[in-house]
Amino acid sequence: MPAGSLGNIAQPADQAFLVKEGRGSKLYDFSGNEYIDYLLGSGPMVLGHAHPAVVSAVREAAERGSTYFHNNWPAVELAEEIIRAAPCAEQVRFTTSGTDATFQCLRLARAYRKRxxxxxFEGGFHGMHDYSHVSLSPRPDQLGAFPAGAATSGGIPRAVLDTVLVAPYNDLDRTAAIVEQHRDELAAVIVEPFQRILTPAAGFLEGLRELTLRHDIPLVFDEVVTGFRLAYGGAQEYYGVTPDLAAYGKIVGGGYPLAAVAGRAGLMRYLDAAAVDADSFIPQIGTLSGNPVAAAAGLATLAELRKPGAYQQLHATGRRLMDGLHHALNEAEIPHYISGEPVNFDVYFTSHPVTDYRSGLDNNSKLTARFNQGLLQRNVYKPSQKFYIALAHTEEDITHTIRAFHETAQEMRHDSL
Ligand SMILES: Cc1ncc(COP(=O)(O)O)c(C=O)c1O
Incomplete structure (x- = not known):
């Protein structure tokens, strides 16, 4: 395995562990350690690990066969549920990963616009395809004048760099200027409505909606993280702005390989050979698309999330942790900015608000590493740049985590980083 890993998490050797199992809010390693898990599989495990309702749905589905490549009942039911949940969804097409879902959204928009x-947006993450790797996480020496982007991976074709325009998140005026200038070449505007842990400024998403409608440019929301997390209807419901297309992943597959494209029928029709001309039709095929076991896991997960109080609980848990973190860092007199929504947040070690990719660049990454390490030493696992909250997080988990915040912050106060 290159780099000795799956590629997802780079843990220093002295902190590395191998997961043996996950149950509820906890992960267990092979040395008998138990961790409160705030990674949650990078988001899908919103109910916690091995939730009984999901395990039983998966077991039942698996006994009927693992995959068919053919229309099947759990996939149809899940498509219907996404349409009930998501304001933009008139039709749904499944993929296996969020990467493929955002990629298909862009292709749909190009088929429609013929451009x-x-x-x-700079710092926006849409998976691992070439388009996403334009200015995903540019180094300071790669930051140029908008809308030119930089390749943040090896192997990105020059042609793709020339195809992607990059704008600063939360800056409607500059975005509008770029769109106006390139409106006749543009096929789509794609955005994480809540970009990583950056919340949209008042009017930003509404402005994007108005701007793209004015020029008939499809607006794509990447809801891979936010779908069924910020609210049942995702960022569209939470922020009250409806895009033309949306990409789903993570929660919608209940921890199994499933993702989806949802959107207005007028765009989704390009996936139907009978509805469009032969040159515009998009054949979209996937061996595991609409996998019945994953769809059953997704349906069982969504059923739990529809129970009264689920989202209140998720937000309340996250709010208490955000407040506890703020208090711990204040007490230790460590400059910080806590960014995000309660269901998904993290801390920047900086002394000013962060509103876009560039304003987050002076985060003290040594302090971030030190903070994550201090938490890990106290069996609180938050390896990447954000906390994900689950319904499985208990009162005890919250108390333990807030204690870990205080102890770690007090240790950091005495470090000279
Ligand atoms: C916002 C966003 N879009 C797309 C993706 C890609 O999804 P996947 O890892 O399923 O390809 C991710 C993954 O973390 C994501 O956070």
Missing amino acids: DKVLK
Whole structure:
């Protein structure tokens, strides 16, 4: 395995562990350690690990066969549920990963617009395809003048760099100027409505909606993280802005390989050979698309999330942790900015608000590493740049985590980082 890992998490050797199992809010390693898990599989495990309702749905589905490549009942039911949940969803097409879902959204927009260019935001993450790797996490020496982007991976074709325009998140005026200038070349605007842990400024998403409608440019929301997390209807419901297309992943597959494209029928029709001309039709095929076991896991997960109080609980848990973190860092007199929504947040070690990719660049990454390490030493696992909250997080988990915040912050106060 290159780098000795799956590629997802780079843990220093002295902190590395191998997961043996996950149950509820906890992960267990092979040395008998138990961790309160705030990674949650990078988001899908919103109910916690091995939730009984999901395990039993998966067991039942698996006994009927693992995959068919054919229309099947759990997939149809899940498509119907996404349409009930998501304001933009008139039709649904399944993929296996969030990467493929955002990629298909861009292709749909190009088929509709008969133009090539797409606009994304600096620091916006849409998976691992070439378009997403334009200015995903540019180094300071790669930051140029908008809308030029930089390749943040090896192997990105020059042609793709020329196809993607990059704008600063939360800056409607600059985005509008780029869109106006390139409106005749643009096929799509794609955005994480809540970009990583950056919340949209008042009017930003509404402005994007108005701007894209004015020029008939499809607006794509990447809801891979936010779908069924911020609210049952995702960012669209939470922020009250409806895009033309949305990409789903993570929670919608209940921890199994499933993702989806949802959107207005007028765009989704390009996936139907009978509805469009032969040159515009998009054949979209996937061996595991609409996998029945994953769809059953997704349906069982969504059924739990529809129970009264689920989202109140998720937000309340996250709010208490955000407040506890703020208090711990204040007490230790460590400059910080806590960013995000209660269900998904993290801390920047900086002394000013962060509103876009560039304003987050002076985060003290040594302090971030030190903070994550201090938490891990106290069996609180938050390896990447954000806390994910689950319904499985208990009162005890919250108390333990807030204690870990205080102890770690007090240790950091005496470090000279
Ligand atoms: C916002 C966003 N979009 C797309 C993706 C890609 O999803 P996947 O890892 O399923 O390809 C991710 C993954 O973390 C994501 O956070």
